[in-house]
Amino acid sequence: MVRTVSAAETAPATWPWLIHAEQLVVRAGRQVAVNGLDLTLDTGVHGLLGPNGAGKTTLMRALATVVNPASGRLRLLGQSVTDPAGLRQVRRELGYLPQHFGFYPRFTVREFVEYVAWLKEMPKSAIPGAVQRAVERVGLADRADTRMKTLSGGMLRRAGIAQAIVNEPRLLLLDEPTVGLDPEQRLDFRHLLRDVGVDSCVLVSTHLVEDVAAACTDVVLIDAGRLVWQGTPAQLAQRGTAGDAGDSATERGYSALLRAHRGQVPA
Template structure:
């Protein structure tokens, strides 16, 4: 019996969790992501953009739900193409879509356990991982409750629990704060910061203030193209007193959107 080194047991790391080059993705017949160049590493990244900007389509492509129509997509060091082992990539992913399906008669614990099984987690690790995920989203006292009895905000937290149960290297959260009250949103921001220490977390949201408070990197897209990527301070610096918004970050966002639209009209 040989001794196993620390290097062999350490988690696999990648220079970039997400790397795209001229990525194109269709939503039906519409080219919703059009020539996107994007690189994301460890940390919390906020994805902003108006309705119809391509945010959800991009998230679905990164979750390997949609196949790219062109360009290059690399996730966790592996190119996503016709030869990719999607099952292996998906073991390292966590994904919360805008609307996620669930079985109403399942309890919180049963549902998160079921999702852990779908993610092919080792059987021995599942009970502890499920309990930890439920506790992290503040539902330990409702672990035995059936999903059909939960409020919309609680269901959203169950969705977050299933997304993080496998400690994903790449976590994709599409509008995760919908239905959360102000206190729960504050707790969620703290959870995001904790998750971003070791993982790449991408959060799509319309709430600019959530991005500024919880994210170290801001990505903004419009019409499927990259408009801006930088720190929250960089975002704030884009705006001025004459721009629309109730906060410096919102004014920066509206200024970027206004300039992008003006450029597209020329």
């Protein structure tokens, strides 16, 4: 007997926040790298800024479900990361590019992206088309059958971005994605971010404040594992003065907020 499927069952899932962290604590070895962080993010492109040692990479690893929180609450796409069933669903809809990613050197670009699509439990029939689209979006269509071990650093990074977007993720996490990209490739990457961020939550960790200003709808600034400030790139630019360090208004705003947080200057 054929069962009638209701509209509610076929409607896209919606959640109050795609990332929701409350008093999140995450350790990196013996050190507390994320310390009581409260953070909520929804659809859009969000830039994660902070100095070296601020906890950015550890936070990204926690959001990617690579490491477990030590305490606090973390919900991704409406699911608790402590629920095994919910965790599996999140991982199907997650894309992640770490700073350093592994691959089999003899894999071609296409084989590498296909392998990640398989890990994401994508339908077998959908994988070839999804892989081709991902490779084309990062400008590697002419290198799809080239072995990974022969690629330049910038091409490897683009292959890493391709594997992160192959499943058209609802949550995309990119840790220092523009390392090794030339200026033209960075412009293409910004366009890709804006395109993906229309329907997904994209979080980009970077030291390049100008990439955040050009591509992101929202900025998250952390220091010592805590949230310092959250707002738009335009608001960030307004926080600085001519006396603050930086070559642009956004860089000066970044410097001003960090110094204020550390009690060095008035907020």
